[in-house]
Amino acid sequence: MVDVSIQAMTDWVSGGSNGCGGGRFAAAIATDQLVERTRTTVGQLFNADPAGVCFGANMTSLTFAFTRAVAETLRPGDRVVGTRLDHDANVTPWARACASSGAEHVLAPFDAATGTLPVENVIELIDERTKWVAIAGASNLLGTVPDHAPIIDAAHAVGARVYIDAVAWAPHTTIDIAALGVDALVNSPYKWYGPHSGILWMQPDLLASLPVFKVRPSTDAGPGRFETGMPNFEAIAGIDAAARFLIEESLERISAYEQSIFEPLLTGLLSIDGVHVYGPHGPHGRTPTAAFRIDGVRPADVSAALANDKVAVWDGHNYAVEVVGQLGLADSGGVVRAGISRYITADDVQRLLATVDRMATTGR
Ligand SMILES: Cc1ncc(COP(=O)(O)O)c(C=O)c1O
Numbered sequence: 208m209v210d211v212s213i214q215a216m217t218d219w220v221s222g223g224s225n226g227c228g229g230g231r232f233a234a235a236i237a238t239d240q241l242v243e244r245t246r247t248t249v250g251q252l253f254n255a256d257p258a259g260v261c262f263g264a265n266m267t268s269l270t271f272a273f274t275r276a277v278a279e280t281l282r283p284g285d286r287v288v289g290t291r292l293d294h295d296a297n298v299t300p301w302a303r304a305c306a307s308s309g310a311e312h313v314l315a316p317f318d319a320a321t322g323t324l325p326v327e328n329v330i331e332l333i334d335e336r337t338k339w340v341a342i343a344g345a346s347n348l349l350g351t352v353p354d355h356a357p358i359i360d361a362a363h364a365v366g367a368r369v370y371i372d373a374v375a376w377a378p379h380t381t382i383d384i385a386a387l388g389v390d391a392l393v394n395s396p397y398k399w400y401g402p403h404s405g406i407l408w409m410q411p412d413l414l415a416s417l418p419v420f421k422v423r424p425s426t427d428a429g430p431g432r433f434e435t436g437m438p439n440f441e442a443i444a445g446i447d448a449a450a451r452f453l454i455e456e457s458l459e460r461i462s463a464y465e466q467s468i469f470e471p472l473l474t475g476l477l478s479i480d481g482v483h484v485y486g487p488h489g490p491h492g493r494t495p496t497a498a499f500r501i502d503g504v505r506p507a508d509v510s511a512a513l514a515n516d517k518v519a520v521w522d523g524h525n526y527a528v529e530v531v532g533q534l535g536l537a538d539s540g541g542v543v544r545a546g547i548s549r550y551i552t553a554d555d556v557q558r559l560l561a562t563v564d565r566m567a568t569t570g571r
Pocket of ligand 1: 373
């Protein structure tokens with residue numbers, strides 16, 4: 208987490224103006240103001256109507272709550288289109304909604320050779336029966352950023368709505384929700400230097416009409432419809448500060464820095480004999496996240512060796528079970544995933560490459 212976000216959380220819990228909202232006394236009024244201020248900041252970060260900003264525990268919980276409500280609107284014969292590029296948190300919630308409503312859930316494959324998602328793979332599944340299209344902002348495993356605009360257009364042309372999982376996308380790029388024209392977009396502030404929490408933005412008309420699961424006394428207007436129970440106000444204080452930090456820093460600048468650090472990582476991995484890189488091999492249409500394997504070495508052993516050399520990476524499927532399934536790597540340990548963020552340096556990358564080079568040569 209970035210210092211200003213940690214400080215904002217600390218200040219809120221220790222500042223004395225931290226009552227639960229909804230009261231007529233100063234501390235409660237200050238809390239209500241914090242929540243509304245944070246919706247405005249988040250709206251500014253994503254160029255979105257603040258009236259559609261809903262806070263929650265994390266992307267997965269928000270998505271399950273969302274699809275549970277959507278399921279109430281689905282009928283047998285309806286269709287939901289997803290992709291195999293997605294994290295399971297944008298697959299299973301939709302599968303469950305379809306299973307409970309009798310709708311059909313279909314997944315578009317990506318191109319395993321290039322790690323890209325040809326838009327026609329998704330568009331050809333979108334037809335008159337389609338009610339929702341759920342796509343990745345970016346793949347958390349391969350880094351692939353699909354071409355969202357034609358998919359959104361195709362969905363809207365048949366009256367379907369679009370839900371974007373932007374968890375792996377938001378930390379690396381400027382997202383303009385108004386320009387995208389998407390109906391709902393979800394992401395997790397803990398991926399952009401804020402606290403563990405989730406944000407789901409949806410079109411205010413969708414928010415007003417969705418048959419959400421809520422208790423009777425809670426508000427039936429605005430984001431409060433979707434925010435069950437007492438909000439995590441301390442996290443909301445941290446989100447406000449983290450979002451302001453991103454606005455000030457500018458995602459263009461963060462992205463340019465990350466790309467400059469990522470480029471030697473990608474070209475370095477591609478140049479080592481015995482290393483196989485999954486996902487796009489070029490700098491375009493991707494986030495600075497690389498997925499790879501070393502011939503003859505288990506991904507878990509690679510990440511353990513890297514941990515020894517003070518490089519923190521993940522191995523396995525990273526919950527992108529459809530991705531490793533389509534790549535045929537589900538039973539052999541998945542991949543090693545190395546991601547660049549704002550605090551990673553060129554030295555870190557060189558340390559990673561030296562270890563991978565050694566393992567590719569010696570197997571250890
Ligand atoms: C692309 C993507 N979607 C969804 C999730 C789940 O997010 P959360 O932990 O906020 O539920 C993750 C988590 O890493 C992710 O990378």
